[in-house]
Structure formats: structure tokens, C-alpha cells
Amino acid sequence: MSKAIIRLAVPDMILSPAPQGSAATATFRVEALHKSFGADPVLKGINLSVQRSEMVFVLGPSGSGKSTMLRCCNRLEEPDAGEIFIQGDRLTGPGVDLNKMRQRIGIVFQSFNLYPHLSALGNVTLALRKVQKMPREKARVAGLEALDRVGLSDRARHYPSQLSGGQQQRVAIARALALNPTVMLFDEPTSALDPELVGDVLDVMRDMKRQGMTMVVVSHEMKFARDAADRVIFMDDGLIVEEGPPEQIFGDPQHNRTRAFLSRFHE
Amino acid sequence: MLDQFFNLAIMAKALPLVLTGLGMTLLICAVVIPLGALGGLLAALGSVSESRALRWLTIGFIDFFRAVPPLVLLIFIYAGLPFAGISMSPFMAVTIGFFLNNSAYFAEIFRAGLLSVPKGQVEAARSTGLGQRDTLIWVTLPQATRNVLPDLLSNVVEVVKLTSLASVVSLGEMLHAAGMVRSITYNASPLVLAAGIYLLLLWPVIRLIGRFERRLAS
Ligand SMILES: Nc1ncnc2c1ncn2[C@@H]1O[C@H](COP(=O)(O)OP(=O)(O)O)[C@@H](O)[C@H]1O
Numbered sequence: 001m002s003k004a005i006i007r008l009a010v011p012d013m014i015l016s017p018a019p020q021g022s023a024a025t026a027t028f029r030v031e032a033l034h035k036s037f038g039a040d041p042v043l044k045g046i047n048l049s050v051q052r053s054e055m056v057f058v059l060g061p062s063g064s065g066k067s068t069m070l071r072c073c074n075r076l077e078e079p080d081a082g083e084i085f086i087q088g089d090r091l092t093g094p095g096v097d098l099n100k101m102r103q104r105i106g107i108v109f110q111s112f113n114l115y116p117h118l119s120a121l122g123n124v125t126l127a128l129r130k131v132q133k134m135p136r137e138k139a140r141v142a143g144l145e146a147l148d149r150v151g152l153s154d155r156a157r158h159y160p161s162q163l164s165g166g167q168q169q170r171v172a173i174a175r176a177l178a179l180n181p182t183v184m185l186f187d188e189p190t191s192a193l194d195p196e197l198v199g200d201v202l203d204v205m206r207d208m209k210r211q212g213m214t215m216v217v218v219s220h221e222m223k224f225a226r227d228a229a230d231r232v233i234f235m236d237d238g239l240i241v242e243e244g245p246p247e248q249i250f251g252d253p254q255h256n257r258t259r260a261f262l263s264r265f266h267e
Numbered sequence: 268m269l270d271q272f273f274n275l276a277i278m279a280k281a282l283p284l285v286l287t288g289l290g291m292t293l294l295i296c297a298v299v300i301p302l303g304a305l306g307g308l309l310a311a312l313g314s315v316s317e318s319r320a321l322r323w324l325t326i327g328f329i330d331f332f333r334a335v336p337p338l339v340l341l342i343f344i345y346a347g348l349p350f351a352g353i354s355m356s357p358f359m360a361v362t363i364g365f366f367l368n369n370s371a372y373f374a375e376i377f378r379a380g381l382l383s384v385p386k387g388q389v390e391a392a393r394s395t396g397l398g399q400r401d402t403l404i405w406v407t408l409p410q411a412t413r414n415v416l417p418d419l420l421s422n423v424v425e426v427v428k429l430t431s432l433a434s435v436v437s438l439g440e441m442l443h444a445a446g447m448v449r450s451i452t453y454n455a456s457p458l459v460l461a462a463g464i465y466l467l468l469l470w471p472v473i474r475l476i477g478r479f480e481r482r483l484a485s
């Protein structure tokens with residue numbers, strides 16, 4: 001078990017191709033990502049290549065570094081070492097226009113993080129107006145279009161406090177979508193939702209996949225992972241332990257840790 | 268008794284002078300409140316900044332001027348500083364003294380407001396490409412201000428009341444004017460008049476504070 005982990009951590013792994021598609025053609029790529037909090041290493045060399053329109057699912061026990069990995073991907077958290085590329089453009093290192101880069105990476109948080117003082121439309125158009133400098137009317141049209149994609153154009157004037165959790169999360173997705181990102185990252189998008197509201201959010205994500213969005217999804221929605229994911233990654237203790245198509249990860253996991261983790265989800 | 272406190276004839280005579288004083292009171296407020304709010308906001312931003320030096324400096328400023336009684340500060344500026352070769356008009360002394368006192372109080376309130384905004388708000392904004400300044404202006408500040416609006420307004424009420432201290436440096440604000448008339452007429456009615464005007468001025472603000480507090484609580 002531990003031998004496999006060490007093998008994944010050595011640098012030559014960076015050069016070998018990912019199970020599906022190669023690193024060179026990846027839309028989104030993370031190389032040898034390291035991150036510690038104080039003396040506590042949380043990411044110990046993550047390598048991840050995501051192809052265009054691919055949906056990659058990330059599983060792993062709580063505290064294994066999944067959120068930190070996503071947060072490093074748009075440098076909300078500054079990586080200690082490693083590189084991040086989006087369509088071949090490097091995001092790490094000095095001299096990168098971070099605000100420009102971040103618009104190419106949408107991120108959806110477990111706790112929605114909608115702006116409570118703005119309407120749904122205001123939430124979706126803020127970055128369009130202030131970052132992309134869109135005129136008001138144009139931003140309104142683009143914002144309504146994004147809300148329409150998540151099925152909420154009729155809630156444009158509502159404030160977050162007037163929306164259900166599922167609706168709030170869909171507005172948060174629209175807020176990211178409005179910027180036309182190249183890749184979307186989801187950090188447990190349904191974990192804070194009442195069970196009956198989860199489906200709506202997953203439907204939106206399924207829809208996005210159908211339309212060709214590239215996505216990295218951290219989630220414990222196993223059923224959704226089985227039928228929507230192109231690839232599943234199992235992370236533990238700051239490393240990718242195992243990855244493969246969902247049938248393989250769920251049907252025939254190779255590592256004890258993966259098996260142990262998955263067994264906890266079978267009733 | 269009625270004659271001592273509610274003598275309408277004396278009130279009528281005192282009215283022009285008291286109104287002139289009211290003008291001065293409002294002038295002090297018009298200068299001190301916006302400057303104090305701005306100074307307080309800047310100090311609050313400093314007190315939550317990444318820079319440790321800036322944090323210490325601004326927190327030191329806030330603590331110091333909240334601890335010094337405004338009357339002591341005012342007398343020090345007006346009567347103490349001339350010994351160091353710095354003298355100024357009563358109006359200037361009052362403005363500076365109240366500005367320092369008031370911005371410290373505003374700073375403490377804004378600081379609490381800034382700290383009340385969850386970190387996730389900033390992260391959401393930054394992840395959509397908003398810069399630090401835009402995030403502050405469009406995401407953090409509106410929420411911070413809304414969360415402490417009752418306290419901000421209470422502080423405005425405090426400033427208006429504070430202006431009555433200006434009479435110790437003989438600045439002709441409302442209480443000073445009323446006191447002058449009282450000392451000439453040996454009648455307290457001008458003070459009652461001034462009190463009535465303070466009440467008229469501040470009561471709507473106090474009602475407003477109550478309404479905001481109820482709205483925030485719900
Ligand atoms: N800002 C932080 N400061 C210190 N430690 C952190 C911070 N963020 C996360 N951690 C720690 O890093 C580890 C991984 O956390 P996280 O990435 O949130 O894991 P996961 O999302 O897989 O549950 C945890 O031990 C957590 O306590």
C-alpha cells in the first residue's frame with residue numbers, strides 16, 4: 001500500500017501520461033503541488049491533468065487535503081511548490097495577472113458564499129461589471145443568461161436570504177459560469193444542502209457536463225460520481241492514492257485505503 | 268419654579284443667540300463626523316491589515332484616543348500645546364480634539380464590522396477576479412457597514428452631545444450660548460431651550476437606530 005503512494009510521489013511520475021489523455025494536451029494541469037500549514041504538510045505532491053470537457057471526481061476522507069488542493073488551484077491558498085497550467089498558460093510564479101487568471105477558473109464552495117447584500121442578479125454580475133468592465137445593460141443580459149442556465153432566471157431579483165439552499169448554490173454556480181471559465185472547481189457543492197435539494201444542483205452540473213464544461217468535483221455523491229464522472233481520483237493524506245474510471249474505482253479498487261474508504265459508503 | 272425653567276419670554280429672548288450656537292454645533296458636527304468616520308474607517312482597515320506594524324500602530328491609536336477623556340484631550344490641545352509653541356483657535360482645537368476622539372470610536376465600530384464579514388465572502392470575490400480594492404468596496408464594506416449601522420449612528424449621536432464640551436474653550440456652540448444667557452438672566456430657561464433642541468435634533472436619529480437594530484435582529 002505505502003509503496004504505491006511513494007511511487008506516485010516521485011518526480012518522474014510528472015512526465016508519465018495520466019490514465020486518460022496526456023499532460024501535454026490537458027486543459028488544466030497541476031504539477032507536483034505542495035502545501036504545508038506551518039509544519040503540517042497537507043499536500044505532498046499532487047499531479048493532476050484534466051482534459052477538455054472531462055469531469056474528474058475527487059474522493060477522500062475528511063482532512064486529506066481536497067479543499068486545499070482546489071483552493072491552491074486558483075491560488076486562494078498560495079502553494080509552497082508546484083505549478084498550475086490552464087490551457088498551457090502558467091498560473092504559478094511571479095508576474096501572473098492573478099485576477100485575470102482567476103476568471104478562467106470558476107470555483108463553487110460548500111457554503112455558497114453568496115453576497116447577502118446583493119440580489120441573485122447582483123451576485124452574478126458583480127465581477128462582470130467591476131472586473132470585465134461590462135456596461136450595466138450588457139452585464140444584466142449576460143447575468144440573466146447565466147441564471148437561466150441554472151434554471152433561476154425568474155429569481156433574479158431575489159436576495160440570497162429569500163432563496164433555498166439549493167437555489168443559492170445554483171446562483172453561486174451561475175456567478176462562476178457568467179465569467180465563461182475554462183474549468184470549474186466544485187468543493188462539496190451539495191454537502192450543506194438538505195437531501196431533497198441536492199438533486200437540483202447535481203442536475204445543473206450534469207447539464208454543464210453535457211455542454212462540455214471541464215470540471216473537477218470534490219464530493220461524496222457516489223451515485224452521481226458513478227454515472228457522471230469520466231475519472232475518479234482517491235486522495236488520502238495529501239496524495240493521490242489511486243485514480244481510474246468510476247467502474248474501476250468503485251468496482252475494483254486497487255488499494256486498501258480506497259477500499260476502506262469506499263466500504264464506509266456502502267449502507 | 269415654572270418661571271425658573273420654562274420662562275417663555277426669556278426663551279424667546281435667548282432664542283437668537285441659542286440658534287447661533289446651534290449653527291456652531293452643527294458646523295462642528297459637519298466637520299467632525301465625516302472626518303471622524305473617514306479617519307475611523309482608515310484606522311479600522313489598518314487594524315485588520317496584513318502588516319503587523321500597521322496593525323500595532325492603528326490599534327495603539329484606537330486604544331489611546333478611546334482611553335483619553337475628550338475633555339482632557341480638548342484642554343490639552345487648547346491650553347497645553349501653546350506651551351510647546353503650538354496655539355490655535357478654539358474652533359481648530361475642538362475640531363482636532365473631537366476628530367481624534369471620534370475617529371478612534373468610529374474605528375472600533377468599523378473594525379468590528381469588518382471582522383463580522385465571513386472570510387468566504389472575500390474568497391468568493393477574489394475567486395471571480397475582483398482585486399483587493401474592488402472586494403473591499405463592493406463586498407466587504409457594504410456588509411461591514413450594514414452589520415454595525417446602529418453603532419455608527421449611535422456614535423453620531425455621541426458626537427452631537429460631545430460638542431457641548433466645546434464651551435470649555437469658549438467656543439460659542441449651543442450650550443455655551445445658552446449658558447451665557449442664563450448667567451445674564453439668572454434663569455435656567457435657556458438651558459431647557461437648548462436641551463429641547465438637542466432632543467429635537469437627536470430623537471429621530473435614535474428612533475432610526477432602534478429600527479435598524481430590530482431589522483438586524485430579525
Ligand atoms: N488555513 C488553514 N490553516 C491551517 N491548517 C489548515 C488550513 N486549511 C486546512 N488546514 C488543514 O489541512 C488539512 C486538510 O484540510 P482540507 O484541505 O480542508 O481537507 P479536506 O477538504 O479533504 O477535508 C486539515 O488537517 C486541515 O486542518
Ligand SMILES: [Mg+2]
Binds near residue numbers: 067068188
Ligand atoms: Mg474540504
